[in-house]
Amino acid sequence: MYGLSQRELAKRSGVTNGLISLIEQNRVSPSVSSLKKVLDGVPMALADFFTLDLALKPQVFFPKEELPDIGTARVALHLVASNVAKRSMAVLHEFYEPGADTGEEMLTHGGEEGGVVVRGRIELTVGGETRTLGAGDGYYFRSTLPHRFRNTSREQCEIVSASAPPTL
DSSP, rough: OOOOHHHHHHHOOOOOTHHHHHHHHSSSOOOOHHHHHHHTTTTTOHHHHOOOOOOOOOOOOOOOGGGGOOSSSSSEEEEEEETTOOOOOEEEEEEEEEBBSSSSSOOSSSSEEEEEEEEEEEEEEETTEEEEEEEEEEEEEEESSEEEEESSSSOOOOEEEEEEEEOO
C-alpha cells in the first residue's frame, strides 16, 4: 500500500525486520505499543488504522445533491468531489444570477483555470482584456493574471469550470 519494503518499514519504525515479517504473515499479533511504532513508520495514526477500509473504492460519481455550494448569495459555486483529500484540481458547476459578479476586486491566485459557458452570457476580464462569452464559448488562462466574472445580462449564466491546483 505504501510501497515500503519490510526492511525500510522496520528501519523507520525502530522494530526488527523479523517482527514486521511475523506481523505480515499473521503469525503474531503485535502489542499496541509495537503496532503504534510500526504505524509511525508509515506514517499512520492508530485511530486511522482501526477505521481504515481498504476495500473501499474511491468515489467516482457525485450526484448534484452532494455538490456543496461554496459561493455567495448571487453566485452559486457547486464543488465536485469536495470530500476527496489531496485532489489536484477543482471542478465547479457555476451559476451567476443577473447582475452578479465575483466582486469589485480582481481575483488572483496560483495555477490555471478554464471553463465553458453552458447557458447565458458572462463578461470575463483577464489581465485588462474584457470579453463577453456566450453558450459554447470557453476560456483558459493563468490565474496569476487579475480576473473577474460578471453577469451583465438579464438571464442566469451557467458555467462548468476547472482550476489547478485547487484554490478552494
